[in-house]
Amino acid sequence: MRVLEGLKPERVFYYFEELTRIPHGSGNTDAISEYCVKVAERLGLEHWKDEFNNVTIIKPASVGYEAAPAVIIQGHLDMVNEKTAESSHNFETDPLKLRIVDDWIWATDTTLGGDDGIAIAYALAILEDTSLQHPKLECLFTTEEEVGMEGAVGYDASRLTGKYLLNMDSEEEGIFLTSCAGGIRYHLHLPIRRIESEGNVVTLTLSGLMGGHSGVEIDKGRGNADMLLGYVLNRLAEKFVFGLISVNGGFKDNAIPREASAELMIDAGQCEALKSAVRGLETALQADFAGIEEGLTLTVSEPEERTVAFMHPEDQQKVLFILMQAPNGVQAMSMNIPGLVETSLNLGILSTTETEVNLAFAIRSSVENRRDALGAKLANLITYLGGTYDTAGAYPAWEYRRDSALRELMLQTYRDVYGKEPEIQAIHAGLECGLFGKKIPGLDMISFGPDMRDIHTPQERLCISSVQRVWEYVVEVLRRMK
Ligand SMILES: [Zn+2]
Numbered sequence: 262m263r264v265l266e267g268l269k270p271e272r273v274f275y276y277f278e279e280l281t282r283i284p285h286g287s288g289n290t291d292a293i294s295e296y297c298v299k300v301a302e303r304l305g306l307e308h309w310k311d312e313f314n315n316v317t318i319i320k321p322a323s324v325g326y327e328a329a330p331a332v333i334i335q336g337h338l339d340m341v342n343e344k345t346a347e348s349s350h351n352f353e354t355d356p357l358k359l360r361i362v363d364d365w366i367w368a369t370d371t372t373l374g375g376d377d378g379i380a381i382a383y384a385l386a387i388l389e390d391t392s393l394q395h396p397k398l399e400c401l402f403t404t405e406e407e408v409g410m411e412g413a414v415g416y417d418a419s420r421l422t423g424k425y426l427l428n429m430d431s432e433e434e435g436i437f438l439t440s441c442a443g444g445i446r447y448h449l450h451l452p453i454r455r456i457e458s459e460g461n462v463v464t465l466t467l468s469g470l471m472g473g474h475s476g477v478e479i480d481k482g483r484g485n486a487d488m489l490l491g492y493v494l495n496r497l498a499e500k501f502v503f504g505l506i507s508v509n510g511g512f513k514d515n516a517i518p519r520e521a522s523a524e525l526m527i528d529a530g531q532c533e534a535l536k537s538a539v540r541g542l543e544t545a546l547q548a549d550f551a552g553i554e555e556g557l558t559l560t561v562s563e564p565e566e567r568t569v570a571f572m573h574p575e576d577q578q579k580v581l582f583i584l585m586q587a588p589n590g591v592q593a594m595s596m597n598i599p600g601l602v603e604t605s606l607n608l609g610i611l612s613t614t615e616t617e618v619n620l621a622f623a624i625r626s627s628v629e630n631r632r633d634a635l636g637a638k639l640a641n642l643i644t645y646l647g648g649t650y651d652t653a654g655a656y657p658a659w660e661y662r663r664d665s666a667l668r669e670l671m672l673q674t675y676r677d678v679y680g681k682e683p684e685i686q687a688i689h690a691g692l693e694c695g696l697f698g699k700k701i702p703g704l705d706m707i708s709f710g711p712d713m714r715d716i717h718t719p720q721e722r723l724c725i726s727s728v729q730r731v732w733e734y735v736v737e738v739l740r741r742m743k
Pocket residue numbers: 337376377406430
């Protein structure tokens with residue numbers, strides 16, 4: 262029994278449901294990749310699969326479209342596996358449990374994988390349908406998009422001939438993405454020497470912040486717990502002598518940290534005064550973030566007599582310096598697209614070992630030079646302080662293209678089909694388009710898709726009528742690409 266039986270476009274929903282029966286979380290793409298290969302074999306279409314499980318399927322141009330440039334239709338095979346706390350779903354073995362509620366498809370207690378299974382379903386339905394008119398199609402299904410885009414990074418694009426790329430990995434119908442941020446991670450290491458001593462240790466904790474995605478939520482004015490902790494320590498150092506033992510906060514470099522704490526050794530006689538200073542700072546911070554961070558709290562624990570090794574004063578000073586001086590948050594807004602953050606960074610993880618304080622930053626920019634310039638700034642800062650750094654996970658930006666024949670065609674078709682004006686947007690986060698733009702010089706790209714809500718969560722859902730409208734729209738776009 263098919264849950265989606267009877268929904269139109271029939272073959273899109275048929276393939277979508279098929280995909281939800283094959284477990285395909287990131288890192289587990291053998292079976293779904295093989296499924297796509299089987300479809301290509303059945304349809305008698307040229308295809309290949311690479312070592313990353315990326316699948317490419319070619320469909321020749323329909324009659325009369327032989328002279329038109331090829332079009333790449335692209336989406337990713339892997340999905341984010343998330344389930345509710347109560348769910349016993351096994352993502353390695355179980356098919357998703359689909360259900361329809363009004364105009365929406367849900368998966369009971371789990372993510373649905375509409376992101377980005379719907380793109381694969383559209384492409385397979387297009388490949389199968391011999392009644393459609395279109396140029397040569399190169400359908401490209403990538404892997405591990407959700408965990409660093411390894412499929413797209415490793416993909417050999419030399420066999421592709423497409424001049425246009427339709428990326429179907431967006432979640433709002435009528436909104437067309439035309440640019441995305443590139444990124445890089447910087448890990449800074451500041452060496453510390455320690456002095457062993459016995460004394461009063463207190464823990465300072467800043468908590469209750471909103472946090473959020475370090476790209477799309479970086480412009481919401483939210484507090485970064487690590488940076489705020491650094492600020493608090495600096496203000497306390499104006500009045501108190503203390504020995505810093507550790508600073509810690511955050512788990513992911515691409516999430517804004519919600520909580521951070523520091524351990525410090527301080528004279529027993531100073532503890533009451535410290536408490537009152539902390540209360541004053543808490544009140545000031547709460548006022549600073551009124552209307553944004555309603556849950557912000559800053560507390561200090563009761564002192565505890567212990568033998569510990571605190572940081573050498575010179576090293577402690579450097580730790581306080583970098584937490585006060587490191588750039589963080591929005592650095593520049595786009596001059597091309599109003600409201601878009603162009604360049605930002607986020608201190609996501611602050612951690613302390615015996616011998617080092619480590620800071621992990623995620624930098625993003627839709628202008629690659631600015632991404633690199635900001636990285637150079639962090640490198641300069643840490644090197645000056647006698648520390649070291651390394652970088653990881655660099656991916657290119659997809660820069661906004663002033664002249665785009667594809668964008669014009671997509672927008673005009675949208676107006677003609679829907680009778681309303683579409684929206685052009687850019688996102689301050691990564692898309693695979695950045696990588697393809699690098700691999701295929703001059704590639705004209707756009708990203709779009711049907712309505713989805715709450716992707717990457719067990720509340721993920723896909724809008725049925727939107728899938729239908731976007732199908733009709735894509736078919737018409739391809740028909741106009743003569
Ligand atoms: Zn996606």
